[in-house]
Amino acid sequence: MKRIFPLLLLAASCIENEPVTLGDVNFDTYRCQVQPIIDAKCSMLACHGDVRRPFHSFTRNRMRLEGSDIQRDLPLTQRELDLNYASALGFVTDDPDVSWLLLKPLDSDAGGYYHRGKEIFGGPDVFSDTEDPDYQIMRNWLAGAEEDPACVYPGTEG
Protein backbone atom coordinates (compact mmCIF):
# COMPACT_ATOMS: atom_id res chain seq x y z
CA MET A 1 0.00 0.00 0.00
CA LYS A 2 2.89 2.39 0.68
CA ARG A 3 3.78 2.24 -3.01
CA ILE A 4 0.25 2.38 -4.34
CA PHE A 5 -0.89 5.59 -2.66
CA PRO A 6 1.87 7.78 -4.12
CA LEU A 7 1.14 6.32 -7.54
CA LEU A 8 -2.51 7.19 -7.19
CA LEU A 9 -1.70 10.68 -6.02
CA LEU A 10 0.66 11.09 -8.97
CA ALA A 11 -2.10 9.97 -11.28
CA ALA A 12 -4.32 12.53 -9.63
CA SER A 13 -1.98 15.43 -10.30
CA CYS A 14 -3.87 18.68 -10.54
CA ILE A 15 -5.03 20.00 -13.85
CA GLU A 16 -4.01 23.45 -14.94
CA ASN A 17 -6.72 26.03 -14.52
CA GLU A 18 -5.31 29.26 -15.79
CA PRO A 19 -7.28 32.54 -15.84
CA VAL A 20 -8.96 33.42 -19.11
CA THR A 21 -10.44 36.56 -20.57
CA LEU A 22 -14.14 36.56 -21.34
CA GLY A 23 -14.35 38.44 -24.58
CA ASP A 24 -12.23 41.50 -25.28
CA VAL A 25 -15.07 43.71 -26.43
CA ASN A 26 -15.61 47.43 -26.13
CA PHE A 27 -17.58 48.64 -23.11
CA ASP A 28 -18.77 51.89 -24.69
CA THR A 29 -20.16 50.05 -27.71
CA TYR A 30 -22.00 47.81 -25.33
CA ARG A 31 -23.28 50.76 -23.30
CA CYS A 32 -24.53 52.85 -26.21
CA GLN A 33 -25.49 50.28 -28.85
CA VAL A 34 -26.01 46.85 -27.31
CA GLN A 35 -27.64 47.74 -23.99
CA PRO A 36 -30.59 49.47 -25.72
CA ILE A 37 -31.23 46.28 -27.72
CA ILE A 38 -31.16 44.17 -24.58
CA ASP A 39 -33.43 46.68 -22.85
CA ALA A 40 -35.96 46.44 -25.65
CA LYS A 41 -35.83 42.75 -26.44
CA CYS A 42 -34.41 40.77 -23.55
CA SER A 43 -34.75 42.20 -20.07
CA MET A 44 -38.44 41.77 -19.38
CA LEU A 45 -39.09 40.65 -15.81
CA ALA A 46 -40.21 37.18 -16.89
CA CYS A 47 -37.10 36.78 -19.02
CA HIS A 48 -33.61 38.14 -18.50
CA GLY A 49 -34.79 40.86 -16.15
CA ASP A 50 -34.47 38.30 -13.39
CA VAL A 51 -31.24 38.20 -11.49
CA ARG A 52 -31.46 34.42 -11.15
CA ARG A 53 -31.01 33.99 -14.87
CA PRO A 54 -27.41 33.22 -15.77
CA PHE A 55 -27.65 36.04 -18.30
CA HIS A 56 -29.50 38.96 -16.74
CA SER A 57 -29.70 42.68 -17.23
CA PHE A 58 -30.77 45.65 -15.12
CA THR A 59 -33.10 47.96 -16.99
CA ARG A 60 -35.05 51.10 -16.22
CA ASN A 61 -38.53 50.39 -14.89
CA ARG A 62 -37.70 46.72 -14.49
CA MET A 63 -35.11 44.97 -12.37
CA ARG A 64 -32.89 47.42 -10.52
CA LEU A 65 -29.87 46.84 -8.38
CA GLU A 66 -31.09 49.07 -5.59
CA GLY A 67 -33.55 51.81 -4.77
CA SER A 68 -37.23 52.12 -4.01
CA ASP A 69 -40.30 51.77 -6.19
CA ILE A 70 -40.42 55.46 -7.09
CA GLN A 71 -36.76 55.38 -8.12
CA ARG A 72 -37.21 52.55 -10.57
CA ASP A 73 -37.33 54.86 -13.58
CA LEU A 74 -34.02 56.56 -12.84
CA PRO A 75 -31.25 56.10 -15.39
CA LEU A 76 -29.09 53.03 -14.97
CA THR A 77 -26.19 53.61 -12.64
CA GLN A 78 -22.61 53.01 -13.66
CA ARG A 79 -22.59 49.97 -11.37
CA GLU A 80 -25.64 48.52 -13.11
CA LEU A 81 -24.11 49.09 -16.53
CA ASP A 82 -20.89 47.44 -15.36
CA LEU A 83 -22.81 44.44 -14.09
CA ASN A 84 -24.85 44.17 -17.28
CA TYR A 85 -21.65 44.26 -19.30
CA ALA A 86 -20.10 41.59 -17.06
CA SER A 87 -23.16 39.38 -17.42
CA ALA A 88 -23.04 39.70 -21.20
CA LEU A 89 -19.35 38.80 -21.24
CA GLY A 90 -20.20 35.42 -19.76
CA PHE A 91 -21.75 34.52 -23.10
CA VAL A 92 -19.11 35.98 -25.38
CA THR A 93 -16.32 34.01 -26.99
CA ASP A 94 -13.40 35.10 -29.15
CA ASP A 95 -15.22 34.00 -32.28
CA PRO A 96 -18.32 36.22 -32.60
CA ASP A 97 -20.17 33.69 -34.69
CA VAL A 98 -20.21 31.06 -31.95
CA SER A 99 -21.00 33.43 -29.08
CA TRP A 100 -24.10 32.42 -27.14
CA LEU A 101 -25.08 36.08 -26.90
CA LEU A 102 -25.69 36.00 -30.66
CA LEU A 103 -26.76 32.41 -31.20
CA LYS A 104 -29.30 32.04 -28.39
CA PRO A 105 -31.60 34.83 -29.63
CA LEU A 106 -31.06 33.88 -33.28
CA ASP A 107 -33.88 31.75 -34.67
CA SER A 108 -32.92 28.09 -34.93
CA ASP A 109 -34.04 28.09 -38.56
CA ALA A 110 -31.29 30.62 -39.19
CA GLY A 111 -28.66 28.59 -37.33
CA GLY A 112 -29.32 29.76 -33.79
CA TYR A 113 -29.45 27.71 -30.59
CA TYR A 114 -32.52 26.61 -28.71
CA HIS A 115 -34.03 29.57 -26.85
CA ARG A 116 -36.93 29.11 -24.49
CA GLY A 117 -37.98 32.71 -25.12
CA LYS A 118 -39.13 31.67 -28.57
CA GLU A 119 -41.40 29.04 -27.03
CA ILE A 120 -42.81 31.49 -24.52
CA PHE A 121 -43.64 34.23 -26.96
CA GLY A 122 -44.23 32.19 -30.11
CA GLY A 123 -43.30 33.31 -33.59
CA PRO A 124 -39.74 33.77 -34.68
CA ASP A 125 -36.97 34.24 -32.16
CA VAL A 126 -35.54 37.63 -31.15
CA PHE A 127 -33.53 37.72 -34.37
CA SER A 128 -35.34 35.95 -37.18
CA ASP A 129 -32.16 35.85 -39.27
CA THR A 130 -28.66 37.25 -39.43
CA GLU A 131 -29.84 40.19 -41.51
CA ASP A 132 -31.67 41.66 -38.54
CA PRO A 133 -30.19 45.15 -37.94
CA ASP A 134 -29.91 44.56 -34.20
CA TYR A 135 -28.17 41.24 -34.83
CA GLN A 136 -25.71 43.10 -37.03
CA ILE A 137 -25.06 45.70 -34.32
CA MET A 138 -24.35 43.00 -31.77
CA ARG A 139 -22.17 41.05 -34.15
CA ASN A 140 -20.17 44.15 -35.02
CA TRP A 141 -19.65 44.78 -31.32
CA LEU A 142 -18.40 41.23 -30.82
CA ALA A 143 -16.15 41.62 -33.86
CA GLY A 144 -14.44 44.59 -32.25
CA ALA A 145 -16.43 47.71 -33.12
CA GLU A 146 -15.37 50.60 -30.91
CA GLU A 147 -17.68 53.41 -29.91
CA ASP A 148 -16.74 56.94 -28.92
CA PRO A 149 -16.38 56.95 -25.12
CA ALA A 150 -18.40 60.17 -25.13
CA CYS A 151 -21.43 58.39 -26.56
CA VAL A 152 -24.62 58.65 -24.58
CA TYR A 153 -26.63 55.66 -23.48
CA PRO A 154 -30.29 56.51 -23.92
CA GLY A 155 -31.70 57.54 -20.59
CA THR A 156 -28.43 58.58 -19.04
CA GLU A 157 -28.27 61.98 -20.67
CA GLY A 158 -29.84 63.63 -17.73
Added chain:
Amino acid sequence: MRAVPGLALRIRHQITAIASVFVLLVAGELHAENRVASNLSLYTDDDATDVVTSVTRISADPWEGGTIEASYLIDIISSASVDLVSSATGRFDENRHALGGAVTHALDGKSFNLNYGYSQENDYVGHGIGAGANFELAERNATLGVSYALELSQIGRADDPTFEEGLTTHAIDVNGSQILTPWLVVNGGYALALQNGYLAKPYRYARLGNNGIVTQPGASGSLQTERLFTPESGVPETHPDFRMRNALYAGIKAHLVRETAAELRYRFYVDNWALSGHTIEALGHLGWNKNFGARLRYRFYAQGAASFYQFDYATPQRYMTRDRELSPLTSHLVGLKLFARVEDLGFLSALGITAKADLFRYDYSDFPLLPTRQGFVLETGVEAVF
Protein backbone atom coordinates in the same frame (compact mmCIF):
# COMPACT_ATOMS: atom_id res chain seq x y z
CA MET B 1 -36.19 18.46 -19.16
CA ARG B 2 -39.83 17.66 -19.52
CA ALA B 3 -41.25 14.19 -19.95
CA VAL B 4 -43.09 13.23 -23.10
CA PRO B 5 -46.67 12.37 -22.11
CA GLY B 6 -47.44 8.71 -22.62
CA LEU B 7 -43.91 7.78 -23.64
CA ALA B 8 -43.17 5.93 -20.42
CA LEU B 9 -46.31 3.86 -20.73
CA ARG B 10 -45.66 2.97 -24.36
CA ILE B 11 -42.08 1.95 -23.69
CA ARG B 12 -43.10 -0.04 -20.65
CA HIS B 13 -45.63 -1.98 -22.69
CA GLN B 14 -42.99 -2.68 -25.32
CA ILE B 15 -40.55 -3.85 -22.69
CA THR B 16 -43.17 -6.08 -21.09
CA ALA B 17 -43.85 -7.65 -24.46
CA ILE B 18 -40.14 -8.21 -25.07
CA ALA B 19 -39.76 -9.73 -21.62
CA SER B 20 -42.71 -12.08 -22.22
CA VAL B 21 -41.18 -13.33 -25.44
CA PHE B 22 -37.88 -13.81 -23.66
CA VAL B 23 -39.53 -15.95 -20.96
CA LEU B 24 -41.30 -18.08 -23.56
CA LEU B 25 -38.09 -18.62 -25.49
CA VAL B 26 -36.09 -19.81 -22.54
CA ALA B 27 -38.85 -21.56 -20.62
CA GLY B 28 -38.68 -24.67 -22.71
CA GLU B 29 -35.07 -25.32 -21.83
CA LEU B 30 -35.02 -24.51 -18.16
CA HIS B 31 -32.80 -26.77 -16.14
CA ALA B 32 -32.16 -24.90 -12.94
CA GLU B 33 -33.42 -21.85 -11.13
CA ASN B 34 -35.39 -19.20 -12.89
CA ARG B 35 -36.17 -15.96 -11.17
CA VAL B 36 -38.41 -12.98 -11.49
CA ALA B 37 -37.67 -10.06 -9.20
CA SER B 38 -39.17 -6.65 -8.85
CA ASN B 39 -38.09 -3.71 -6.71
CA LEU B 40 -39.86 -0.47 -6.09
CA SER B 41 -38.17 2.42 -4.34
CA LEU B 42 -38.97 5.99 -3.39
CA TYR B 43 -36.29 8.63 -2.96
CA THR B 44 -37.17 11.98 -1.52
CA ASP B 45 -35.06 14.81 -0.14
CA ASP B 46 -35.52 18.30 1.22
CA ASP B 47 -34.12 19.75 -2.00
CA ALA B 48 -37.54 19.20 -3.58
CA THR B 49 -36.50 16.11 -5.51
CA ASP B 50 -38.52 12.90 -5.65
CA VAL B 51 -37.63 9.80 -7.60
CA VAL B 52 -39.70 6.65 -7.89
CA THR B 53 -37.72 3.73 -9.28
CA SER B 54 -39.07 0.43 -10.48
CA VAL B 55 -36.74 -2.39 -11.49
CA THR B 56 -37.83 -5.72 -12.89
CA ARG B 57 -35.39 -8.54 -13.48
CA ILE B 58 -35.89 -11.96 -14.93
CA SER B 59 -33.25 -14.63 -15.13
CA ALA B 60 -33.11 -18.20 -16.26
CA ASP B 61 -30.57 -21.00 -16.37
CA PRO B 62 -31.16 -22.46 -19.81
CA TRP B 63 -28.08 -24.68 -19.84
CA GLU B 64 -25.73 -26.23 -17.33
CA GLY B 65 -23.84 -23.39 -15.69
CA GLY B 66 -25.45 -20.74 -17.81
CA THR B 67 -27.62 -17.85 -16.71
CA ILE B 68 -29.36 -15.27 -18.82
CA GLU B 69 -30.72 -12.14 -17.23
CA ALA B 70 -32.75 -9.25 -18.51
CA SER B 71 -33.82 -6.17 -16.63
CA TYR B 72 -35.85 -3.05 -17.07
CA LEU B 73 -35.66 0.04 -14.91
CA ILE B 74 -37.67 3.20 -14.90
CA ASP B 75 -36.92 6.30 -12.86
CA ILE B 76 -39.76 8.77 -12.53
CA ILE B 77 -38.13 12.01 -11.51
CA SER B 78 -39.70 15.21 -10.26
CA SER B 79 -37.45 17.99 -9.11
CA ALA B 80 -37.40 21.66 -8.25
CA SER B 81 -33.95 21.54 -6.69
CA VAL B 82 -31.88 24.59 -5.90
CA ASP B 83 -29.90 24.00 -9.09
CA LEU B 84 -33.06 24.80 -11.02
CA VAL B 85 -34.68 27.39 -8.81
CA SER B 86 -31.49 29.42 -8.55
CA SER B 87 -31.50 29.69 -12.35
CA ALA B 88 -35.15 30.78 -12.45
CA THR B 89 -36.17 27.45 -13.94
CA GLY B 90 -39.24 25.72 -12.59
CA ARG B 91 -39.91 22.14 -11.61
CA PHE B 92 -39.25 19.45 -14.18
CA ASP B 93 -40.62 15.95 -14.51
CA GLU B 94 -38.95 13.29 -16.57
CA ASN B 95 -38.53 9.56 -16.87
CA ARG B 96 -35.40 7.53 -17.36
CA HIS B 97 -35.55 4.09 -18.88
CA ALA B 98 -32.81 1.49 -18.70
CA LEU B 99 -32.70 -1.93 -20.29
CA GLY B 100 -30.10 -4.50 -19.39
CA GLY B 101 -29.12 -7.96 -20.42
CA ALA B 102 -26.42 -10.32 -19.23
CA VAL B 103 -25.16 -13.81 -19.94
CA THR B 104 -23.08 -15.69 -17.41
CA HIS B 105 -21.44 -19.07 -17.71
CA ALA B 106 -20.00 -20.74 -14.64
CA LEU B 107 -18.04 -23.94 -14.66
CA ASP B 108 -15.48 -25.54 -12.39
CA GLY B 109 -14.93 -22.55 -10.15
CA LYS B 110 -14.78 -20.07 -12.98
CA SER B 111 -17.43 -17.77 -14.31
CA PHE B 112 -17.54 -15.45 -17.27
CA ASN B 113 -20.13 -12.86 -18.09
CA LEU B 114 -21.07 -10.47 -20.84
CA ASN B 115 -23.54 -7.68 -20.34
CA TYR B 116 -25.19 -4.87 -22.21
CA GLY B 117 -27.13 -1.88 -20.96
CA TYR B 118 -29.15 0.84 -22.62
CA SER B 119 -30.29 3.97 -20.88
CA GLN B 120 -32.49 6.69 -22.26
CA GLU B 121 -33.99 9.91 -21.03
CA ASN B 122 -35.06 13.05 -22.79
CA ASP B 123 -31.56 14.50 -22.86
CA TYR B 124 -29.39 11.40 -22.66
CA VAL B 125 -28.81 8.12 -24.46
CA GLY B 126 -26.21 5.64 -23.28
CA HIS B 127 -25.03 2.23 -24.43
CA GLY B 128 -22.80 0.10 -22.26
CA ILE B 129 -21.12 -3.23 -22.81
CA GLY B 130 -19.10 -5.15 -20.31
CA ALA B 131 -17.28 -8.38 -19.72
CA GLY B 132 -16.02 -9.99 -16.57
CA ALA B 133 -14.47 -13.11 -15.17
CA ASN B 134 -14.30 -14.57 -11.68
CA PHE B 135 -12.04 -17.37 -10.53
CA GLU B 136 -12.05 -19.46 -7.42
CA LEU B 137 -8.52 -20.14 -6.26
CA ALA B 138 -6.68 -22.01 -3.53
CA GLU B 139 -9.29 -24.71 -3.14
CA ARG B 140 -12.06 -22.12 -3.04
CA ASN B 141 -10.39 -20.17 -0.26
CA ALA B 142 -9.81 -17.18 -2.49
CA THR B 143 -11.41 -15.47 -5.42
CA LEU B 144 -10.15 -13.20 -8.15
CA GLY B 145 -12.40 -11.07 -10.30
CA VAL B 146 -11.72 -8.79 -13.24
CA SER B 147 -14.16 -6.78 -15.30
CA TYR B 148 -14.17 -4.22 -18.03
CA ALA B 149 -16.97 -1.95 -19.19
CA LEU B 150 -17.31 0.52 -22.01
CA GLU B 151 -20.03 3.14 -22.00
CA LEU B 152 -20.84 5.42 -24.90
CA SER B 153 -23.09 8.34 -24.03
CA GLN B 154 -24.77 11.03 -26.03
CA ILE B 155 -25.65 14.05 -23.96
CA GLY B 156 -28.26 16.49 -25.12
CA ARG B 157 -30.13 19.44 -23.78
CA ALA B 158 -33.88 19.16 -23.34
CA ASP B 159 -35.80 20.68 -26.24
CA ASP B 160 -32.57 21.79 -27.88
CA PRO B 161 -31.82 19.83 -31.06
CA THR B 162 -28.70 21.93 -31.63
CA PHE B 163 -26.92 20.60 -28.55
CA GLU B 164 -25.22 17.22 -28.67
CA GLU B 165 -22.06 16.08 -26.92
CA GLY B 166 -20.42 12.71 -26.41
CA LEU B 167 -18.82 10.96 -23.50
CA THR B 168 -16.84 7.71 -23.51
CA THR B 169 -16.13 5.84 -20.30
CA HIS B 170 -13.81 2.88 -19.83
CA ALA B 171 -14.03 1.14 -16.47
CA ILE B 172 -11.82 -1.61 -15.12
CA ASP B 173 -12.18 -3.40 -11.82
CA VAL B 174 -9.85 -5.95 -10.28
CA ASN B 175 -10.86 -7.50 -6.99
CA GLY B 176 -10.18 -10.45 -4.79
CA SER B 177 -11.13 -12.09 -1.55
CA GLN B 178 -9.44 -14.48 0.82
CA ILE B 179 -10.79 -16.65 3.60
CA LEU B 180 -8.38 -16.19 6.48
CA THR B 181 -10.10 -18.40 9.00
CA PRO B 182 -13.41 -20.25 8.94
CA TRP B 183 -15.04 -17.12 10.33
CA LEU B 184 -13.03 -14.31 8.75
CA VAL B 185 -12.94 -13.12 5.14
CA VAL B 186 -11.08 -10.16 3.68
CA ASN B 187 -11.56 -8.60 0.30
CA GLY B 188 -10.23 -5.71 -1.69
CA GLY B 189 -9.85 -4.26 -5.11
CA TYR B 190 -9.01 -1.43 -7.40
CA ALA B 191 -11.35 0.33 -9.78
CA LEU B 192 -10.26 2.64 -12.56
CA ALA B 193 -12.53 4.71 -14.77
CA LEU B 194 -11.32 6.83 -17.66
CA GLN B 195 -13.79 9.35 -19.00
CA ASN B 196 -13.29 11.36 -22.13
CA GLY B 197 -15.76 13.86 -23.51
CA TYR B 198 -18.37 16.23 -22.19
CA LEU B 199 -18.30 16.07 -18.39
CA ALA B 200 -20.18 19.24 -17.50
CA LYS B 201 -23.94 19.73 -17.32
CA PRO B 202 -25.58 21.81 -20.05
CA TYR B 203 -28.06 23.28 -17.56
CA ARG B 204 -25.55 24.58 -15.03
CA TYR B 205 -23.86 27.95 -15.03
CA ALA B 206 -20.84 28.78 -12.93
CA ARG B 207 -21.09 31.91 -10.83
CA LEU B 208 -18.73 34.72 -11.74
CA GLY B 209 -18.50 37.44 -9.13
CA ASN B 210 -20.98 38.14 -6.37
CA ASN B 211 -23.13 41.21 -5.89
CA GLY B 212 -24.55 40.30 -2.53
CA ILE B 213 -27.80 42.24 -2.24
CA VAL B 214 -29.89 42.90 -5.29
CA THR B 215 -33.25 44.62 -5.59
CA GLN B 216 -35.45 42.00 -7.13
CA PRO B 217 -38.98 42.79 -8.31
CA GLY B 218 -41.57 40.71 -6.52
CA ALA B 219 -44.45 38.86 -8.07
CA SER B 220 -46.71 41.88 -7.72
CA GLY B 221 -44.27 44.05 -9.56
CA SER B 222 -43.21 45.99 -6.49
CA LEU B 223 -39.58 46.21 -5.56
CA GLN B 224 -38.44 43.92 -2.79
CA THR B 225 -34.93 43.91 -1.48
CA GLU B 226 -33.79 40.34 -1.10
CA ARG B 227 -30.44 39.00 -0.06
CA LEU B 228 -29.62 36.82 -2.99
CA PHE B 229 -26.38 35.08 -3.76
CA THR B 230 -26.31 36.86 -7.03
CA PRO B 231 -23.52 36.33 -9.50
CA GLU B 232 -22.41 39.13 -11.74
CA SER B 233 -22.60 36.65 -14.53
CA GLY B 234 -23.62 33.08 -15.10
CA VAL B 235 -21.07 31.40 -17.29
CA PRO B 236 -21.79 28.08 -19.00
CA GLU B 237 -20.06 25.42 -16.96
CA THR B 238 -16.75 24.24 -18.36
CA HIS B 239 -15.16 21.06 -17.07
CA PRO B 240 -11.99 19.35 -18.25
CA ASP B 241 -12.83 16.78 -20.91
CA PHE B 242 -10.80 14.02 -19.31
CA ARG B 243 -11.22 12.45 -15.91
CA MET B 244 -9.28 9.57 -14.45
CA ARG B 245 -11.00 8.14 -11.42
CA ASN B 246 -9.28 5.71 -9.09
CA ALA B 247 -10.70 3.82 -6.15
CA LEU B 248 -9.01 1.43 -3.80
CA TYR B 249 -11.29 -0.53 -1.55
CA ALA B 250 -11.00 -3.17 1.12
CA GLY B 251 -13.27 -4.95 3.52
CA ILE B 252 -13.30 -7.47 6.29
CA LYS B 253 -16.21 -9.65 7.27
CA ALA B 254 -16.42 -11.72 10.41
CA HIS B 255 -18.97 -14.43 11.01
CA LEU B 256 -20.10 -14.29 14.61
CA VAL B 257 -22.80 -16.64 15.88
CA ARG B 258 -25.48 -18.44 13.89
CA GLU B 259 -26.36 -16.27 10.89
CA THR B 260 -24.83 -13.13 12.33
CA ALA B 261 -21.87 -11.30 10.86
CA ALA B 262 -20.11 -7.97 11.15
CA GLU B 263 -18.50 -6.20 8.24
CA LEU B 264 -16.30 -3.17 7.81
CA ARG B 265 -15.54 -1.54 4.47
CA TYR B 266 -13.22 1.25 3.45
CA ARG B 267 -12.81 2.99 0.11
CA PHE B 268 -10.31 5.60 -0.95
CA TYR B 269 -11.07 7.62 -4.04
CA VAL B 270 -8.89 10.06 -5.94
CA ASP B 271 -9.05 11.52 -9.41
CA ASN B 272 -7.06 13.79 -11.68
CA TRP B 273 -9.32 16.71 -10.73
CA ALA B 274 -7.63 16.44 -7.31
CA LEU B 275 -10.86 15.34 -5.70
CA SER B 276 -10.24 12.71 -3.04
CA GLY B 277 -12.64 11.02 -0.70
CA HIS B 278 -12.88 8.42 2.02
CA THR B 279 -15.80 6.10 2.64
CA ILE B 280 -16.16 4.02 5.77
CA GLU B 281 -19.06 1.66 6.13
CA ALA B 282 -19.99 -0.65 8.98
CA LEU B 283 -22.59 -3.36 8.50
CA GLY B 284 -24.23 -5.80 10.80
CA HIS B 285 -25.94 -8.86 9.36
CA LEU B 286 -28.43 -10.28 11.79
CA GLY B 287 -30.04 -13.57 10.86
CA TRP B 288 -32.50 -15.66 12.78
CA ASN B 289 -31.83 -18.36 10.26
CA LYS B 290 -30.83 -18.37 6.61
CA ASN B 291 -34.34 -17.31 5.57
CA PHE B 292 -35.07 -14.42 7.92
CA GLY B 293 -32.76 -11.62 8.78
CA ALA B 294 -31.84 -7.99 8.85
CA ARG B 295 -28.96 -5.80 7.87
CA LEU B 296 -27.99 -2.61 9.63
CA ARG B 297 -25.50 -0.24 8.14
CA TYR B 298 -23.88 3.10 8.70
CA ARG B 299 -21.82 4.85 6.07
CA PHE B 300 -19.70 7.94 6.39
CA TYR B 301 -18.23 9.76 3.42
CA ALA B 302 -15.98 12.79 3.28
CA GLN B 303 -14.39 14.45 0.29
CA GLY B 304 -12.37 17.51 -0.57
CA ALA B 305 -13.06 19.80 -3.50
CA ALA B 306 -11.97 19.43 -7.07
CA SER B 307 -9.01 21.68 -7.77
CA PHE B 308 -11.04 24.07 -9.91
CA TYR B 309 -14.16 24.23 -7.74
CA GLN B 310 -15.19 27.60 -6.36
CA PHE B 311 -18.65 28.70 -5.33
CA ASP B 312 -17.98 32.13 -6.85
CA TYR B 313 -15.19 32.80 -9.27
CA ALA B 314 -13.67 36.24 -8.78
CA THR B 315 -12.11 36.13 -12.24
CA PRO B 316 -12.86 33.90 -15.21
CA GLN B 317 -10.98 30.59 -15.27
CA ARG B 318 -10.51 28.03 -17.98
CA TYR B 319 -12.55 25.55 -15.95
CA MET B 320 -15.51 26.70 -13.90
CA THR B 321 -18.21 24.63 -12.28
CA ARG B 322 -21.29 24.92 -10.16
CA ASP B 323 -21.46 21.23 -9.36
CA ARG B 324 -21.94 20.86 -5.63
CA GLU B 325 -20.75 17.27 -5.89
CA LEU B 326 -17.31 18.71 -6.71
CA SER B 327 -17.35 20.83 -3.54
CA PRO B 328 -16.13 19.67 -0.14
CA LEU B 329 -18.82 17.59 1.50
CA THR B 330 -19.54 14.98 4.11
CA SER B 331 -22.41 12.56 4.22
CA HIS B 332 -23.94 10.11 6.65
CA LEU B 333 -26.25 7.25 5.83
CA VAL B 334 -28.06 4.91 8.20
CA GLY B 335 -29.96 2.00 6.76
CA LEU B 336 -32.01 -0.98 7.75
CA LYS B 337 -32.90 -3.86 5.48
CA LEU B 338 -35.19 -6.76 6.34
CA PHE B 339 -35.51 -9.91 4.32
CA ALA B 340 -37.60 -13.02 4.46
CA ARG B 341 -37.60 -16.08 2.26
CA VAL B 342 -40.10 -18.90 2.19
CA GLU B 343 -39.39 -22.12 0.31
CA ASP B 344 -41.56 -24.73 -1.39
CA LEU B 345 -44.65 -22.70 -2.13
CA GLY B 346 -46.50 -24.81 -4.64
CA PHE B 347 -45.14 -24.06 -8.07
CA LEU B 348 -42.59 -21.69 -6.56
CA SER B 349 -39.46 -23.14 -5.14
CA ALA B 350 -38.92 -19.96 -3.12
CA LEU B 351 -40.33 -16.52 -2.53
CA GLY B 352 -38.21 -13.73 -1.12
CA ILE B 353 -39.35 -10.36 0.20
CA THR B 354 -37.17 -7.42 1.18
CA ALA B 355 -37.85 -4.05 2.74
CA LYS B 356 -35.26 -1.35 3.07
CA ALA B 357 -35.04 2.13 4.54
CA ASP B 358 -32.08 4.50 4.29
CA LEU B 359 -31.80 7.91 5.91
CA PHE B 360 -29.10 10.24 4.66
CA ARG B 361 -27.72 13.68 5.21
CA TYR B 362 -25.20 15.65 3.15
CA ASP B 363 -23.34 18.71 4.40
CA TYR B 364 -21.88 21.06 1.81
CA SER B 365 -19.43 23.34 3.55
CA ASP B 366 -18.77 25.54 0.50
CA PHE B 367 -22.10 25.62 -1.32
CA PRO B 368 -24.23 28.29 0.38
CA LEU B 369 -27.20 27.71 -1.92
CA LEU B 370 -27.69 24.33 -0.28
CA PRO B 371 -25.73 23.89 2.97
CA THR B 372 -27.42 20.57 3.76
CA ARG B 373 -29.48 17.98 1.99
CA GLN B 374 -31.29 15.22 3.79
CA GLY B 375 -33.83 12.66 2.86
CA PHE B 376 -34.66 8.99 2.76
CA VAL B 377 -35.00 6.05 0.43
CA LEU B 378 -37.67 3.42 0.97
CA GLU B 379 -37.54 0.22 -1.05
CA THR B 380 -39.47 -3.00 -1.24
CA GLY B 381 -38.67 -6.00 -3.33
CA VAL B 382 -40.04 -9.39 -4.14
CA GLU B 383 -38.32 -12.29 -5.86
CA ALA B 384 -39.93 -15.48 -7.07
CA VAL B 385 -37.79 -18.52 -7.81
CA PHE B 386 -39.16 -21.25 -10.06
